[in-house]
Amino acid sequence: GIFGAPDIRLDVTNHGVIDLNQTNVETGLEIFGNYVGHAGSKILMSTNLKDDYSKTDYIIFWNSTSISGRTILDITPGPDSPGAQTSQGIPVISWRQSGNNPAYDPNIHKLENSK
Numbered sequence: 001g002i003f004g005a006p007d008i009r010l011d012v013t014n015h016g017v018i019d020l021n022q023t024n025v026e027t028g029l030e031i032f033g034n035y036v037g038h039a040g041s042k043i044l045m046s047t048n049l050k051d052d053y054s055k056t057d058y059i060i061f062w063n064s065t066s067i068s069g070r071t072i073l074d075i076t077p078g079p080d081s082p083g084a085q086t087s088q089g090i091p092v093i094s095w096r097q098s099g100n101n102p103a104y105d106p107n108i109h110k111l112e113n114s115k
Helices: none
Strands: 012-014 017-019 028-031 035-037 042-047 058-062 066-069 071-077 093-096 109-111
Touching: none
Parallel strands: 012 035, 017 042, 028 058, 035 066, 042 071, 058 093, 071 109
Antiparallel strands: none
16 A cells, blocks of 8 residues: 555445454555445454544545445553543544545444444
8 A cells, every 4th residue: 555554446235343453553445446244244453542633544535536334443552552632533544635625424334332
């Protein structure tokens, strides 16, 4: 991928679990296609809960024209997590576009079961 993360250059339909929660924080996935999350689908991630610039696992959607469905984000605190307050938030999912923004459903990702 552009940021050195593995990339998928196809549409993604999530019926199960995408597990980014590996041994180190900052595992990334770049998707160059559309995304559909089906009932019960999850994305597992780790994030250091410090400040706005904390290390985190991440997903970047590149030039996706449709991001839809429901996906549970299950985020585990990383090893460097004092639980500090942020002012902007820690970006775990982002969209990068050349041109128009995708058709985005703001309910696609639901934070649940955080540990």
